[in-house]
Amino acid sequence: MVPTAANPGTDATTRLDRRVLLTGAAALGAAGFVFRPGPALARSGDLAAITAAVAEGKAASIARIQEWIRRPAIAAENRDMEAGADYMMALARDAGFTGVEKVPTDGHPGVFGVMDVGAPRTLGVYFMYDVKQFDPAEWSSPPLEAALVDKPGFGRVIVGRGAINQKGPEANFLAALHALRAAGKTPPVNLVLVCEGEEEIGSPHFRQVVTRPHVLAALRRCEGVFIPTAWQSPTTGAVQINLGAKGIIECELVVSGERWGRGPAGDIHSSQKANVDSPAWRLVAALSTLVTADGNTAAIDGWFEHVRDLTPRQRELIAASAAAGNEADAMRALGVKAWIDDLPWEESLVRLASQPTVNIEGLVSGYTGPGGKTVLPGRGVAKLDFRLVPDQTVEDCLAKLRAHLDSRGFPDVEINFTGGYNPTETAGDARIIRAQQAVYDRAGIHNTLYPRLAGSWPGCVFTDAPVSLPAGQFGLGHGSGAHAPNEYLVVDSTNPAVAGIEAATLGFVDFMYEMAAVS
Template structure:
C-alpha cells in the first residue's frame, strides 16, 4: 500500500451541505469562504485518507504492523504540512513528534494515537479493514471499520482541516505541536518517555494546552460535552496457577480429579470476590477510597445542569441497559459516574471455552481487570493497594501483571483551552454540557501533570460510535440536521484553531 494515495476532488452534493456557522474569530481573520470551499473540494480525498489509514491496522496488543503504523503516521503529518516530523523510540513501540511553525504568537498541542483495538472479523457486518462507506439509517453515510471513530476518523478530520487551510492559500493561525503514540490501546505504558524527551517537552511548554480530536455529537440534539478532566485507568491481569500456588495441577487434568485436587480457577474466583462489595459495584480493596477526592460544589452544580441537558433515555438506549446501579435516578447516576472509582472484570478465562463440554480441571485461570481512578488517586498507589489487599488475605500466589495505565486528569474551567472549546461550540450552534470528568480514560495525565502541566481535553464536531466494538463507524455525510458530517467537522477544527489564536 502506498503511504499517501492520489486525491480525488469531486464533491458530492450531500457533502456540500453543512450547518456550521463560522465564529467571530473567523470574521477577524478574513474570509472563511476559501477554507470552506477547500474542505468541500477535498471531501473525497479526506474520505480516502480515513479509509487508507483504517486499512493499516497497527495493533499494539498483537504487535501487528507497529513500525508500518509509525511510518504511516509520519507520512500523514508531512503530507499535512508539518515541517519537522520525527520518530521517537521508546522501551515499547515508537511514537511520533511533529511541529508546524508558522511564526504565530500562540501554539496548540495535538495528541494522536495510531494504534487500534483488536477485532474479530466474524462479528462485523463488513470487513473491519475495508472501511466501506455504507448508509446507516438515521445517520447518513458512514465509514465502517476498526479505528473509524477511535481515533482515525477524528484525527484524519483534523488533518483535513490543515489541508483545507493550505489549499485556501492561508496558514494556520497558531503553531501546532503534534505528539503521537502507538500504545494507547494497551494503556500507554511508554508515552511519558515520548513527552519528556527534551525537544518534545520544550515544544509542549510553549502550548496553550493539548487536545485529542473527537467526534461525539449526540444524535438526539447534536450536543457535546466539554470535559474538565478524565478518569485514570490501570489495566492488569490476575493469574492463578497450580505452578505458582503449589496446589492444583500444573497443567489441565481430567475433571474427575477435582475430588482430590485443588482448582486454580476457584482460587482466582475467591480472590476476585474480595476486591469488590458483594454486588460487584464498589471497590472493597483496603484503603482504596482514602485518597478519593469528593465532588466539589462546582462539580455537583455542573452535573446537575448536565442531568437537565442530557437525555437519560438516549444514554440507556446507546448502551442497551434498562436500569442504573441501585435504580439510581438520572442525576445521581451521573454523579456516581463522575465520582466513583471502579474495579471491572474485562475478561475471565480458564480451561475450555469452545462448543460443548470438555471435562478438565484447568491448571491456570486469568482475569483481565481494569480499574478507573478519580482525583486524587494514582496508578501506582492503586496497584500497591490491590497487591497488599490480596497478600493480606493469603493470595500471595496470585500474580498481578500490570499492562498499562495512567493517572486521572483535571483541567481548569477558566483556561484558554476550555474557553476556546466552548466558544467554538457556541458559534457552531450546538448544545453544550460542561462536564466535570469523562468516565473513560485517555493519557492526558501525561500533559496535565508535571513536568508538562498544561490544560488538556477533547474537542470535535461530528459523530461516530462503536469504539472497541464490532461495526465501529464514523459519519461522513450526515442526514441528521443536528449532527455535522465530515466537512462540517473539518471546518470546526479550523474555527477552533482561530479561537485559540484569539481567545482572551
C-alpha cells in the same frame, strides 16, 4: 445588547462579519446540520476560500480515513506497530508538519512533529495511531474494509475499526490542515503534534515520548493540548466539555497450580476435581474479595483513602449536563435498561464521574471452544481494569491491590501490570476550554462543562509536571462503537443535529482561529 463571543454586537464591521458567517453556514447546511464559523475566522478574510477547499477535498478526506483504517496498528497484539508509526509519520508530513520523527521508547514508538508558522500562540495536538482488537465474525462488514454504508437516522457512515476511536476525528483535523494549505492560508497558531501507539494498552511508555528534551521544550510553548473527537449526541447534537478524565490501571490477575503449590501444573481430567484443587476457583475467590457482593463497589483495603469528593460546583455541572442530556439516548447507545441500583439519571451521572471502578474485562481458563472438554484447568487469568479518580495514583493503587490480596490469603496471585496512568484535571477557565465553548456556542451546539470523562486518556502526561498544561478533547460530528463491533463515523449527515465531515473539518479550522484570538 452587550457584545459577547456568541453575540458580537451590531456595528458595521459585525454586520459584515455576520454576512460572511451566514455564507459559511449556508455552504455547509445542505445536509441538515448548519455550522457557523466565528468572528476570528470571518474577519480573517479566509473563510470563503477555506470553505471551498474543504468541499473540494472531501473525497480525499474520506479516502484518507479509509486508507488509515485499512492499516491497523494493534499494540495488544503487537501487530504492525512499526508500520503504524511509519504511516503516522507519512500522514503528518503530508499535512505539513516538519521535523517529523519516530520517537523510540521501551515499547512501541511515538511520533513527533511541529508546524511553526511564526504565530504568537502554539497549540498542542495529541494523536493515537493504535486501535483495539476485533473479531471479524462480529461485524456486519469487514472491520478493515472501511466500508461506506447508509445508516438510518444518520446518513452515510464509514464502518471500521478506528473510525471513531480515534482515526476518523484525527483525520478530520488533518483535513483541516490540508484545506488551509489548499486555500493558500497558514494556520493561525503554531502546532506541536505528539503521537503514540500504545493508548489502547494504557500508554505505558508515552511519558518517555513527551519528556524527550526537544519534545518537552516544544510542548512548553503550547497554550494547551487537545485530542480530536466527534462526540455529538445523535438526538440533540449536544456535547460535554470534559474538565478531566479518570485514570486507569490495566492488569492481569493470574492463578496457576505451579505458583500456588496446589492444583495441577497443567490441565488435567475434570474427574480429578474430587481430590485436586482448582486454580480457576481460586481465581474466582480472589476476584470476589475485590468488590462488594453486587460487584458494583470496590472493596480493596484502603481503596477510597485518597478519593476526593466532588465539589458543589462539580455537582452543579453534572446537574446541568443531566438536564441537557437525553437519558433514553444514552441507554439506547449502551444497550442497557437500568443504571446501577436503579439510580435516576442525574444520580447515575454523579456516580459515573465520582466513583473509582473495578471491572473484569475478560476471564480465561481452560477450554473455551465449542462443546465441552472435561478438564480441570491448571491456570486461570482475569483481565481487569481499574478506573481512578483524583487523588488516586497508579502507584498507590497497585500497592493497595497487592497488599489486599496478600492479607486475604492470596499471595500467590500474580499481578501483571500492563499499563495505566493517573487521573487528569483542567481548569474551566483555561483558554483551550473557553475556545471550545465559543466554537460550540456559535455552531448552535448545546454544550455543558463536565467534571471528568468516565473513560480515560493519557491527559495526565500533559497536565502533570513537567509539562503542566491544560488538556482536553474537541470536535464536531458523531460516531459510536469504540472498542465494539460495527464502529462507525458519520461522513454525510442527514441528521440536523450532527455534523458531517465537512462541518467537522471546518470546526477544527474555527477552533484554531479561536485559540489564536481568545483572550
